[in-house]
Amino acid sequence: MPNYCLTVQYDGTEYAGFQIQPGQSTIQGELEQALFTLAREPIRIAAAGRTDAGVHSEGQVISFRTTTLTVPIDRLSTAMNTLLPQDIRVIMSSFVPEDFHARYSALHKTYRYQIYHGTFPNVFLRRYALWERERLNWDAVTECAQLFIGTHDFAAFAASGSSVKSTIRTMKNVVVDAESEIKTIRFTADGFLYNMVRNLVGTLLDVGRGKLDIGNVREIMDSKDRRLAGATAPPYGLFLERVEYP
Amino acid sequence: MPNYCLTVQYDGTEYAGFQIQPGQSTIQGELEQALFTLAREPIRIAAAGRTDAGVHSEGQVISFRTTTLTVPIDRLSTAMNTLLPQDIRVIMSSFVPEDFHARYSALHKTYRYQIYHGTFPNVFLRRYALWERERLNWDAVTECAQLFIGTHDFAAFAASGSSVKSTIRTMKNVVVDAESEIKTIRFTADGFLYNMVRNLVGTLLDVGRGKLDIGNVREIMDSKDRRLAGATAPPYGLFLERVEYP
Numbered sequence: 001m002p003n004y005c006l007t008v009q010y011d012g013t014e015y016a017g018f019q020i021q022p023g024q025s026t027i028q029g030e031l032e033q034a035l036f037t038l039a040r041e042p043i044r045i046a047a048a049g050r051t052d053a054g055v056h057s058e059g060q061v062i063s064f065r066t067t068t069l070t071v072p073i074d075r076l077s078t079a080m081n082t083l084l085p086q087d088i089r090v091i092m093s094s095f096v097p098e099d100f101h102a103r104y105s106a107l108h109k110t111y112r113y114q115i116y117h118g119t120f121p122n123v124f125l126r127r128y129a130l131w132e133r134e135r136l137n138w139d140a141v142t143e144c145a146q147l148f149i150g151t152h153d154f155a156a157f158a159a160s161g162s163s164v165k166s167t168i169r170t171m172k173n174v175v176v177d178a179e180s181e182i183k184t185i186r187f188t189a190d191g192f193l194y195n196m197v198r199n200l201v202g203t204l205l206d207v208g209r210g211k212l213d214i215g216n217v218r219e220i221m222d223s224k225d226r227r228l229a230g231a232t233a234p235p236y237g238l239f240l241e242r243v244e245y246p
Numbered sequence: 247m248p249n250y251c252l253t254v255q256y257d258g259t260e261y262a263g264f265q266i267q268p269g270q271s272t273i274q275g276e277l278e279q280a281l282f283t284l285a286r287e288p289i290r291i292a293a294a295g296r297t298d299a300g301v302h303s304e305g306q307v308i309s310f311r312t313t314t315l316t317v318p319i320d321r322l323s324t325a326m327n328t329l330l331p332q333d334i335r336v337i338m339s340s341f342v343p344e345d346f347h348a349r350y351s352a353l354h355k356t357y358r359y360q361i362y363h364g365t366f367p368n369v370f371l372r373r374y375a376l377w378e379r380e381r382l383n384w385d386a387v388t389e390c391a392q393l394f395i396g397t398h399d400f401a402a403f404a405a406s407g408s409s410v411k412s413t414i415r416t417m418k419n420v421v422v423d424a425e426s427e428i429k430t431i432r433f434t435a436d437g438f439l440y441n442m443v444r445n446l447v448g449t450l451l452d453v454g455r456g457k458l459d460i461g462n463v464r465e466i467m468d469s470k471d472r473r474l475a476g477a478t479a480p481p482y483g484l485f486l487e488r489v490e491y492p
Binding site (some may be wrong): 009010011056077081086087088089090091119120121122123124126128 | 334336
């Protein structure tokens with residue numbers, strides 16, 4: 001059966017997250033409805049990352065199998081965009097090998113968190129960056145971020161109540177860029193626990209504010225206790241930037 | 247009577263423009279309502295530029311006189327922002343000399359128009375830049391833009407039916423920047439006719455698309471006939487960037 005792979009951008013502001021939920025506007029719901037219109041059969045899609053309510057995507061990847069889609073592959077993105085709301089765009093469509101799965105085949109995902117520093121909130125960034133009134137110590141943030149690189153048990157940064165088998169993940173890289181007006185923290189890992197990026201960011205922000213030091217963060221990590229880490233950073237600063245496959 | 251000057255940023259997407267209109271959400275309406283709450287008397291504000299529905303501001307300037315405002319000037323921006331919706335922010339407040347008027351005292355205003363080039367629209371720019379699918383000839387746009395610099399009769403670029411006394415304006419500068427992902431055209435003039443920037447942009451875009459050449463634009467300008475110029479570019483790509491005073 002033909003296996004499809006689509007790259008999808010979205011502004012998550014108006015959605016209750018990626019994952020389909022009855023009675024709620026979701027990214028998955030919109031995508032599956034557009035596919036249903038084109039294929040005239042229900043199609044269940046798999047996604048690389050199930051982003052939360054308010055979280056954005058520049059490079060979400062979805063995959064699905066169907067035999068009833070007759071739109072040529074080079075016109076599929078445009079056909080989908082004609083049916084999708086303006087805040088969701090398919091930017092690439094291709095056929096992939098039979099065994100490709102948007103989630104299970106992913107090697108690495110990169111999430112970017114955006115922070116805006118200024119005396120007043122910026123109206124144009126209110127949906128896309130966390131506003132920080134006070135100047136943060138970005139050198140301390142950068143230093144502390146290196147702690148997360150490598151294979152670690154990230155239990156202290158996972159939302160409580162999640163039922164994953166293992167809380168061990170391998171963080172390939174954490175890159176802090178505080179040079180521009182919009183400061184960014186990029187996390188690249190083989191996988192992320194529920195709310196993990198937002199909890200890591202919340203903790204790093206506390207380091208930038210001087211409320212925690214690198215020793216505290218090492219202790220939090222070792223404790224595996226969610227209650228010790230910083231507050232969960234709000235969703236609207238978070239972007240699923242890129243997914244890498246073999 | 248104390249004379250106040252405020253610099254205001256706003257995302258114009260949700261508003262029927264700056265100017266107050268009964269039964270409509272307007273920037274002026276929101277600002278005057280916030281001032282009424284603080285001063286407990288109706289205050290009429292003057293603005294440097296009366297931006298249209300959907301047009302944004304990074305540096306709109308307003309002025310007003312009142313004796314009943316008791317908030318200290320260094321807290322006025324914050325007090326206003328507490329009352330204003332999230333898409334309108336006061337970023338500076340100061341006292342100005344008695345004869346200052348946000349509109350009549352302005353020497354120059356700078357408007358910026360944003361254009362995004364890509365195969366598909368960018369979801370994060372859908373409210374802030376015009377999407378152009380085809381690559382434009384930016385060298386031709388840049389060359390043609392120089393035509394507008396100086397003192398000219400801009401009648402061909404004024405919305406028909408406007409009743410201004412003179413359609414002559416002095417354009418100090420037009421700067422085209424096509425280096426970044428978001429292409430920009432900046433217009434600095436002593437004043438602008440109704441829809442003038444959007445009509446100039448519509449004409450420049452036709453030059454970029456190869457539909458008009460520089461000779462045609464010179465003829466349009468000389469004709470003073472609105473019907474010959476390019477289509478009015480949509481409002482959401484336009485920003486009031488800066489207002490200069492003596």
